[in-house]
Every structure is written in structure tokens, then in C-alpha cells.
Amino acid sequence: MYAFDFVKPATLSDAVAAMEQEGAQALAGGQTLLPTMKQRLNAPDILISLNGIAELRGVRREEDALVIGAATTHTEVARDAAADYPGLAALAGQIGDPSVRNRGTLGGSVANNDPSACYPAAVLGSGATIATSKREIAADDFFQGMFATALDDDELITAIRFPIPHKAAYAKFHQPASRFALTGAFVANFGDGVRVAITGASEEGVFRWTEAEAALSDNFDAAALDGLTLPAKGMIGDLHGTPEYRAHLVAVMTRRAVAAAR
Amino acid sequence: MPKDGIGASTKRREDVRFLTGNGRYTDDINLRGQAYVHFLRSDVAHGRIRAIDTSAAEEMPGVIRIFTAEDFAHAGGLPCGWQVTDKHGQPMQEPKHPILAEGKVRHVGDPICAVVAETLEQARDAAEEIELDIEELPAVIDMRKALEDGATKVHDDLNSNLCYDWGFVEENKEAVDKAFSEAAHVVSVDLVNNRLCANPMEARVAIGDYDPWNDQHTLYTTSQNPHVIRLLMGAFVLSLPEHKLRIVAPDVGGGFGSKIYHYAEEAFCTHAAKILKQPVKWTSTRSEAFISDAHARDHVSKIELALDKDHNFTAIRSTTLANMGAYLSTFAPSIPTWLHGTLMAGPYKTPLIYVNVKAVFTNTVAVDAYRGAGRPEATFQLERVIDKAARELGVDGVELRRKNFIKPDEFPYQTPVALEYDSGNFHATMDKMLELSDYANLDARVQESRENGKLRGFGISQYIEACGIAPSNLVGQLGARAGLYETATVRVNATGSISVLTGCHSHGQGHETSFPQIVADMIGIDASQIDLVHGDTANTPMGMGTYGSRSVAVGGSALVKATNKIIDKAKKIAAHLLEAAPEDIELKDGKFSVAGTDKSVDWAGVTLAAYVPHNYPLEDLEPGLEETAFYDPNNFTFPSGCYGCEVEIDPETGKVDIVAFTAADDFGTVINPMIVEGQVHGGLAQGIGQALTEHCVYDENGQLLTGSFMDYTMPRADDLPVFKVDHSCATPCTHNPLGAKGCGEAGAIGSPPAVVNAVIDALHRAGHTHVQHIDMPVTPARVWAAMNTK
């Protein structure tokens, strides 16, 4: 690790002001950021901790949506979203291990947009809205490829608003070593339409599988997906799976998510 | 019966300190005024060092000194402890292994500069300022390409990348070829034994210290064998005599072989502490461990089995390319040869065997022994080819094995590959495994899985291994540059308590519990009166350390010898006290009595007399009660057993779940059954890890793709079933005083083929009969690909 300054503001406005400094970077759970700093792959001058800001934390119901503060940990989401949005809570409860879940946050995961992360599938699959220190961004506009998002460098996610579907589930197939998603499918049935978001598979990061959405909107049953396949082109190929394998897993995991939806 | 004698499942006394965070590991040691070293390591696999400019780095804050190869011009290279002779009678090619890279870098992670600074961060900062001018050369990664004519050479001063071409038994080659040409059936499998990284929980650490007033060097290090390090580093690298060099290996958090070897960082810290007149500490990061700890396995093999028309095995031919990596690690050459070729008979009666091994230099980390070392590779070949033979011949794998087993009444059994097995009962362990795994009802379970959309299969593996390494004169003939005896000192104190000093080293094996059990049993006193001292060359007798499942079989035998000397002397003292003849003294439950009388003296009475010799036969007997014994084994020991693995495959994803695993082992005498079970559990976890998840992968440029736990898949608790473990089918070792054979490696040796056989069985039962073999690790992606490509 290189030397850096550390500030821990107590309010969002102080954090936003601090982010305007040269070399500032937000620190949430640190589960992604700190390992890269330890390996000297990342060297922010100032870390702005978001962990002391009460207004960034917590899960609350607002009509047909669940609004979750950016600094809410995976453990808190797994616990506090369970009654209102069990599919989302279950996803949070499967991220990493207990120590990762006790530190890692929704905002950190979504801002990082790892192509194998779980939350981006829920955000995109729910058609959520990302509230930031500057604006509101629809999920469809937010994710812009591997590790790329619509956020400006000094922009903070403050909360994410998840419309609550009638039924939803996330089916995750582990990358065996990291246990991130080798391929994960988030399926949400809103009654008037179904959204399917796939993570872990594509070189472009999380994406919506629109053919599956159309088929499931007609008939929300795993059998509706029979015969639907994705091309291997553009899928990730690495030690843990070929593009063909990932394309195949997309269909398997989507079927399983449909079957598990509640 | 004494409390906690042989056969008692005494709880491990050392666990109290380990589980409460009170172990004292090398990294817990901090010496006054210590400096920190950071090694600048090569980030290319192969390159010529044109220039190293450390001038800017030397000006960085806190820097004490920066070392390069020039600073070690006077020192020897890291020695190789085993010289293999090739099939033409020539010695292997043996390149120099410098402490810091000389002229060339030969693998990613090869240390080039050592930056010593007041803090670790300062050392790292300074290392970034070093200017390296390295001309990148083509990387030699693939073993087959490495052996092609005109291939780039890893070592310019060697003839080629071939370390040796070993034939065993070379005189049998023609007869073996003839047997194959005349065989009724020939079955073969091409397979890879996947490269692994041991990954003990504690990464390596070294601290060098020097006391100028006594000219004493001390090295604290994470080692399985402190005396071996003292010998190798003292005699061959730094020219330090033993009495000026002390090696301390305190609590060590797992080794699995990777902490046997003498590593560059140890020699560096020892030397630098003297030059700099201050202690120098190095703590490996996990990332560094992946590119500097010796790797394991990495064999590419062809195994062929010849059978007659009645399905008797008539010959075996095994051909292997074994990766040595860029340099020869301490015992590397012996692993694919003497620890591998000699096991190629397995538990079977095959009259003719020929093994050929070509050891190859590549631009990768050195490869050496890892739990099982050579024997897993041999077992994997045999049990895979036998499994395939049964399938091709349409016979039951159980029956084919039974038919070819060495029978219980055929011991001692001389194999055609040098070993003489002293004991074993393969039929018994096979029967026990089949019974415990409810093999009889397998078909019903297969059916049930099928109804749930899963493919179930069962795999068998019967292994034998050679442990308790080893008769020194024999291994000397085979090229070992060390003896392989073990030692024990039994130091009885005046009040009867005992300190046992051993040359073995415990780094997870529970010796602090089991060694005292042996002495407690022999004398008949409580084990709580006995402590084990190990891990420090200053206060233990010269011993060869712990690896190859040798500690109880060899070190325990030394302990029995030393304890017998104690008992002999104690009987003489008792005879004096009881005014009887020594021959008439009996020792039972810690009490010496005169046979046929009620006259007796207890243990503490005798020990007190030994140290306060007022009433003592001083003219005939020295006072005191302390004895040392060296034990050099007559033969290897031969643990054996039968493993059964039951898997379920998810046909949609290819994921393999181990639903049951049964191990029936013959370890001979067992000192502490609970510890033995734990050793088997750990071995099984590592063997299953190799079979299903673990793999060190280099790309064609020699970059390690699996350099962290994000890509290197360690097995986890939820990958493993509840094991059924049994060791009731014991046939004691016939040539050591305990009858113990060793249990440390069995799990890792026997399990990989059981897992792969089970996967193939499941696929065949489900009609995927085109799948003949899947290389380890049998990952979901590989299983799915195998099912879906014809």
C-alpha cells in the first residue's frame, strides 16, 4: 500500500465536498478497493470513507419499491430486505463469505460493476434506479461494460430504488475459486412484463436477455425457455469456462431462476 | 494401562494454543532492531539481465542496503539433495540455483534484488525505483516443446532442457515390450497429473540473526526439518559449520512438503544479518507464495497395461514427462523416479514393469514433493488404467483387482520394481470399503439419483505406498545425498517427568500428543508427565525431519529404542534398590517389582535415585537417566488401503458432488486413532482438491494465471462429504518396533483416482460411453465439455 490520507465524513454533503479534491476516492466496504491498494495496483491520495454516514445506510419501503442506501452491507440487505423482496435478499446472502458480507456494500458493488458480481444482475433485472449525488440514473443506462458505469469520477451513489416484482429469483453458478458468479441469472416477474439480467457471462458485463424476457412475459414458466439459446460469441472465456459453456449456463441458470422465483 | 498410551484417542494438547490464537509462529517473532527485506522478483518467465541500476533506490528513505547476485559471488548455489543417474548411467544435468538471479531470470518470481530497509513499506517503495534492464527471451513452458531439437534452453550451460532420462528397470525394457506384443489385451490411458501449489495456511517466513560476540548465526524459519536446513545451508551455501549455526522452526502452520526445501530467502536472511549486523526478516505474501514456493506433481504420462486372456496382468509400461521447473529444488529429482517408479507395481502381481521418466527444465517455479510425492502419480496411473481395462473387457473392476492382488499369504512380496512389501491385506481393505460404502445397494441409489435428474457413479481405488523413508544405505545407492535415519533423546528428570527430544518436526501432525503416548505406554506412566521438544537444532539431536509419513514409523522407532535403553538402565537401578538381579525386575504400570515377590519401587523412586545417587551402584552405572537412539529403518513401510468415492453429477452444469467417500486403510499399529482419522481427512481433502478443483496454470508466456485464491481453487468444507474412515484391517509393519506404517499421505495418494473413476462411472452409467478419461481437475466446465463433445 502507498501512503494516503483518510477522511470519514459524517454527512453526505461533506462526503460530496471531499470527493471534489484531486485524487479522492470513495471507500465503502473496502472489499474490492483495499486488496488492489495492498497490491499497489491502485493508489488514491485521499480515501473518503462512506461508513460513517447514517443517511447512506438502511433498507426502507417506499410504496412499491425498496430503497436501499448505498452504504448498506450485504448482510443488512440479506436480513432487512427479506420480507419485502426475498429474491434480492437471497442474492445478497450468497455474496462471498460472512466477513465479505459484513463489510461489502451495495453501492460499492454497483459502482465497481465487476462483470462477475451479483448485484448488477439484481439492479438491472429489477429495472432499478440509481440515485447519486448528482442525479438519478436508470439501470438500463447505468452499466456500460466491464467495470464501467455512467458515474462521474466524483459522483457518489447514494441509494438504489428497486421496484418490487411479484416474483423474482437469482440463480448463481459459482466460479469455483472466487465464488463470484461464473454465470448468474436474475429473473423478475412484474406481472406486466418480465426482466432477465445475466451476470458473469458476457465480455460486456451484465446484460438483459431480451429473447428470454419476451418468452417469459408470455408464459412465466421454465418451459417457455425451451430451445432459446445465446451465441457463444462475446461470452467470457477463461480458465473456469469457455464461451460455449457460459452461453449454455445462461440458459440453465435462467430456467432455474424462473423455477425458483417467489 | 497407563492413561493415554498407544491406541488412546487423546485430544491434541497442542490444539489449545493453536485454537486460541496462542501459537508462536515464525512471523510472531520480532527481534530488536530487525530490518525487513523485500525481494524484487522477475515478472517475466525468461530473460537475460543486461543491467541492474540500484542507485536511485539506494537513496530512498529507510534503505539499508540492496543486494544483487554479486553479493553472493562467494556463496554456493542452493543444493539439490538427490542425484539421479540416467538410463545410460550418467548423472543428471544439475544447473546452479543461485540465491539471487545470476545473468538470467528463469521464472516469474525468480528473485533478482533484495532490498533491506527499516520498514517493509520502505523496502517495497525502494524496490520500485530499481531499474532493471532485462532482455526478454522466449519462455519454455510446455514440456514436449522444451525437449524438441533447437528449443530455447532454460540453462545456457546445459546441453538441453532434459534433466535426465531415467529407465527403470532398464534391463526389463525388452521383456516388457515383448509381453505387450504377446498380450491378449492392451489398455492404455494418456493422462496429466495436474500441477498444484501446496498453499499451507502459514506462508513462509525467515528471520536471520547474528551474534558477533559468539559468532553465532540463528535462522528462524518455517521448516519441516531444521537439521536438514542447517546441513544444506551451512555446508553447501554459506560455509557455516554446524556449531555456529542454529535453526529454529517454531510452530509451523502446515507444510505438506513445501517447507522441506532449503529456499533462497533463508540463505539470504542468514547472510544479510551478519553483513548488516542486524536481524533481517522476510515474510512471504500469499501472492509471493504462489510464485516462490515449490509447486507439485505436473506429470504428463502414458500408462499401458497388458493382460492375458484370463485377465491376469502381465506387464505395465509407464512413460512420463516430469516438470522440474527452472531449478532443481532440494528433493525434486527423486520424486518422479524413486518415489514413483518403484510404486508402479501397486498392490498387484504384475511380473514385468518398465518405467521411463524424462525430467524437464521449464521456465516455471521449481516442482518438488507434496503430500504423497510420486506415489499419487503412480497410483493415479494404475487405478485409472485398471478402471479402463475393466470397462473395456466388460468385467467388474472389483473382481479384476481382486484377481490380480498380491494375496495375504504372499508376503514378504518382492515386486519387479525393487521394493519388497513386508505386509498387507488388500482383500480385507477392499471388502471393508465395499461393506462400509454399502456398495451392494449402489444400483438402487443410482436409480434414485436418475429420478432426481442426477448422474450417480462409484469409483474405486486400491493403493499401496512406500513410507518411513528410509534405509540410509539403500537411498545412498539410489542417489540421496543424505542419510534418512531418525533420532530421539529421552531425558528423564529427577522427579520422573520426561522430556522427549526428537529430530522430527510437527507442523500439524500432533506429535506433541502422540509421541508422549508411546513413552507413556512403554513405561506405564501418564502421558501428561511427558513433553516433546522439537524444532530447534540447539536443543534436539540431529534428525532428518518430517515428511513422507515417516515420523512415527522412523522417529517413533528411534523413540522406542531410546526408551528401551532407559528402561534397561532403570531396571538396573531398581534392582540395586530392591536388592535383586536386573533379570528379575519387571516393569508394569510405572512400577518396578521383583518377579514373584511383593517388593517394588515406583518410577519416581528410581528416577530420583538416578539423579540423587546416594544409594546407587556408582561403580557399575553412571548416574542420570538420559538416552539417545538413532534408528535407521531396514525397509520402507507400506501403508495400503481401498477407497470408494460416490459422486453425483448435475448433467446440466457438469458439476460433480461427492456424496460419499469411504477410506479403509491399513496403517499397521495406530498410536492415536483420532489423530490418524484427522490425518486421513486432511489427506482426502487435498486429494479431492487435486481431483476436482486445484490447478496451477501458466500461460504460454510463463505468466501464472492462478496466482491468487481468486483463481486457484482450494477445496472448501462444502466441497467435501462426511468421510467414512476405517483402519481396522491392520497388518503391522514387520520390521519396526512399533509395527506402525504411517498415515500422513495416504488420503492424498488414494483419493484422486477414486474420484475420477467415479465420474467416469457416472457418465458411463448414463450412456456417455464415449468419455474415456477427463484430466484433473475435473471441473464442471471439463465434465460438461466431455459430455457434449464426441
Ligand SMILES: Cc1cc2nc3c(=O)[nH]c(=O)nc-3n(C[C@H](O)[C@H](O)[C@H](O)COP(=O)(O)OP(=O)(O)OC[C@H]3O[C@@H](n4cnc5c(N)ncnc54)[C@H](O)[C@@H]3O)c2cc1C
Ligand atoms: C472474498 C470475496 C468474495 C466476494 N464474492 C462476491 C460474490 O460472490 N458476488 C459479488 O457480487 N461480489 C463479491 N465480492 C465483492 C464484494 O461484494 C464487494 O464488497 C463489492 O464488490 C465492493 O463493495 P465494497 O463496499 O467493498 O466497495 P469498495 O471496495 O469500498 O469500493 C469498490 C469501488 O466502488 C467505489 N465506491 C464505493 N462506494 C461507492 C459509492 N457509494 N458511490 C460511488 N462509488 C463507490 C470505490 O471507490 C471503489 O472504486 C467478493 C469480495 C471478496 C473479497
